[in-house]
Structures are given as structure tokens and as C-alpha cells.
Amino acid sequence: MMSSGEKKAVAIIALVAIVVVAVVGSAVGVLVATAHSDDEDGAYLHLAVGDQLHTVEPVRWCDVFLTECTPPPNQPQRETPHVPVPTGTSVLLSVPSVIASGPWSLTALYATPKGLYEDSRILQSGTTFTVKLESEPDRVLVGITVIVPSAVVNADGTIDTARGALAVQTAPVGFAVPAI
Numbered sequence: 156m157m158s159s160g161e162k163k164a165v166a167i168i169a170l171v172a173i174v175v176v177a178v179v180g181s182a183v184g185v186l187v188a189t190a191h192s193d194d195e196d197g198a199y200l201h202l203a204v205g206d207q208l209h210t211v212e213p214v215r216w217c218d219v220f221l222t223e224c225t226p227p228p229n230q231p232q233r234e235t236p237h238v239p240v241p242t243g244t245s246v247l248l249s250v251p252s253v254i255a256s257g258p259w260s261l262t263a264l265y266a267t268p269k270g271l272y273e274d275s276r277i278l279q280s281g282t283t284f285t286v287k288l289e290s291e292p293d294r295v296l297v298g299i300t301v302i303v304p305s306a307v308v309n310a311d312g313t314i315d316t317a318r319g320a321l322a323v324q325t326a327p328v329g330f331a332v333p334a335i
Contacts, residue, residue, distance in 0.1 A: 216319040264298035
């Protein structure tokens with residue numbers, strides 16, 4: 156048999172445990188809802204260069220039917236940020252599910268001894284969230300562009316209108332693209 160003091164202690168411990176579970180459960184629920192909301196509404200690029208992580212916002216982003224855009228089509232797009240990638244290093248480019256859930260295109264622009272070279276590829280829905288890009292002395296990474304198509308279909312059945320564009324200049328500090 157437990158004494159009344161022991162019963163009170165067990166009751167207090169049980170109450171504290173219930174409160175802790177409720178608080179932790181609520182916090183997890185809020186974090187999951189926030190993360191899910193960000194995935195649906197927030198387009199961005201994450202660039203890992205060395206030990207630094209950079210977040211790049213779109214230069215322009217629209218809803219899938221192009222009815223709401225930031226900034227609006229009648230205003231200039233946002234300025235393209237600069238995240239230097241030193242020659243001889245790599246960058247890990249990651250996209251959120253709002254981009255990777257559909258097809259998206261990636262273009263890496265390189266400065267080579269023969270001039271500028273574009274390495275373009277289409278990534279299929281849900282297959283790629285992270286891509287590693289190298290910047291080498293004979294192939295210096297100077298820019299990255301990600302294009303996400305819209306759901307707007309042209310009269311001829313093609314889809315060539317971008318829902319959004321995310322771009323970043325990656326030339327190393329002090330690097331000048333050689334004139335050829």
C-alpha cells in the first residue's frame with residue numbers, strides 16, 4: 156500500500172509526464188506544419204560551399220498557373236546574388252520538394268579556355284533533390300540557374316513558360332570571365 160504522500164508524488168509525476176508529452180507533441184506538430192508549408196510555398200536553393208550554407212531566393216516565383224508572382228511581371232526581377240565558389244572546390248546544390256516534385260532544369264555555366272560552356276540538364280519529378288557541381292581550373296563555375304516550368308500550356312501543346320527562376324553567380328572572388 157502506498158501512503159498518501161507517495162500517491163501525491165505519483166500523481167504529480169504522471170501529470171508532469173502528460174504535460175511534457177503534450178508540449179513536445181504540439182511543438183513537433185507546429186514544426187511539421189511549418190516545414191510542410193515551406194515546401195509548398197517556398198522555393199529556394201541551398202548551396203553548400205565548404206562549411207557554409209547559403210540560401211538563394213528566386214529572382215521571380217509564381218504560382219503554378221502564373222496568376223500570382225513575386226515580384227509581379229510588370230516589375231524587375233530580384234537581383235541575382237553572388238555566392239563565390241573557389242576554383243578547385245565543389246558546391247552541393249539542393250532544392251526543396253516544391254521544385255523537385257516536378258521536372259526542373261539545371262544549367263551550370265562554366266568559363267573554359269575556349270569560352271563559356273553551358274551544362275544543361277532536365278531532372279525528372281521526384282528523382283533529384285541534390286546535385287554536386289565542380290569548379291576546376293580549366294572549367295570554372297561562374298553561374299547556376301534553375302528553371303521550374305508552369306502548368307500553362309501553349310496553344311500548340313508545349314509548356315515553355317517558367318513558373319520560376321532561381322539564379323546565382325558563383326564566380327570566385329576576383330575572377331573575370333575571359334573574353335574570347
